[in-house]
Amino acid sequence: MTGDLLTASGIEAGYGKVQVLWGAGVAVNERESVVLLGPNGAGKTTFLKVLLGLMPAWRGAVRFAGDDITRMRTDHRVRRGLAYMSEIGVFTGLSIEENLRIGGQFVERATLRARTEELYGIFPALAERKSALAGALSGGQRKMLGIAKALAAGPRLLVMDEPSAGLSPLFVSQVIEVLGRFRESGLALLIAEQNVAFLDLADRVFTLEAGRVGFEGTVEALHADDALHRAYFGLEGS
Ligand code: ATP
Numbered sequence: 001m002t003g004d005l006l007t008a009s010g011i012e013a014g015y016g017k018v019q020v021l022w023g024a025g026v027a028v029n030e031r032e033s034v035v036l037l038g039p040n041g042a043g044k045t046t047f048l049k050v051l052l053g054l055m056p057a058w059r060g061a062v063r064f065a066g067d068d069i070t071r072m073r074t075d076h077r078v079r080r081g082l083a084y085m086s087e088i089g090v091f092t093g094l095s096i097e098e099n100l101r102i103g104g105q106f107v108e109r110a111t112l113r114a115r116t117e118e119l120y121g122i123f124p125a126l127a128e129r130k131s132a133l134a135g136a137l138s139g140g141q142r143k144m145l146g147i148a149k150a151l152a153a154g155p156r157l158l159v160m161d162e163p164s165a166g167l168s169p170l171f172v173s174q175v176i177e178v179l180g181r182f183r184e185s186g187l188a189l190l191i192a193e194q195n196v197a198f199l200d201l202a203d204r205v206f207t208l209e210a211g212r213v214g215f216e217g218t219v220e221a222l223h224a225d226d227a228l229h230r231a232y233f234g235l236e237g238s
């Protein structure tokens with residue numbers, strides 16, 4: 001289970017004495033889009049935080065673009081091309097422009113200026129309200145800003161924690177459409193979700209259950225497994 005861009009293996013981590021991850025792992029290749037599917041409380045957020053260095057791994061290793069980054073500081077990981085969008089995604093007390101500047105804080109000025117213009121082209125609703133507070137945006141626009149903020153860093157891999165959180169189905173499909181465009185352009189994605197609609201974006205799926213990876217394979221293989229199909233698509237009745 002190795003990926004030429006990101007490989008995490010045997011990850012154990014938790015909070016105080018409470019262990020949440022029990023040997024979890026994931027692999028992402030260049031230009032690949034991977035969905036980490038799991039129910040509430042399975043440990044998805046904890047796992048992504050370990051990948052970014054926001055929490056220490058008790059055991060296991062994280063490799064990114066050929067290097068062991070298990071103990072590397074978060075800002076150094078970001079500089080190397082790992083970007084993270086948390087469930088909240090933006091600083092609500094800051095403006096759109098300021099959020100983008102924070103997302104691109106490690107990027108050289110002229111590059112960031114050009115990239116910001118490009119992002120405003122992709123997200124015109126943000127361009128119209130550059131000095132508006134992120135907290136004043138609708139849920140859907142806020143999510144778009146979260147994506148733009150993470151992309152301002154110019155990542156090789158965009159790691160996202162539940163981009164569907166708090167969004168109505170209409171906005172969920174808009175987010176999927178936008179991410180699909182970045183995927184087409186070759187950006188590698190790792191998306192932690194419980195919403196199976198995001199499987200539309202997946203080249204490969206990992207399931208996380210109670211801190212362990214249960215399944216790794218294609219979306220077709222997930223559908224073909226009766227028990228997994230029932231567990232994740234049961235409500236669709238198909
Ligand atoms: P969700 O979709 O609800 O965010 P998740 O799959 O991302 O779920 P985590 O947020 O990683 O799951 O939580 C995994 C487990 O760790 C849960 O049992 C949760 O209660 C516990 N947990 C999360 N944060 C903390 C914390 N700060 N202190 C103690 N336990 C925590």
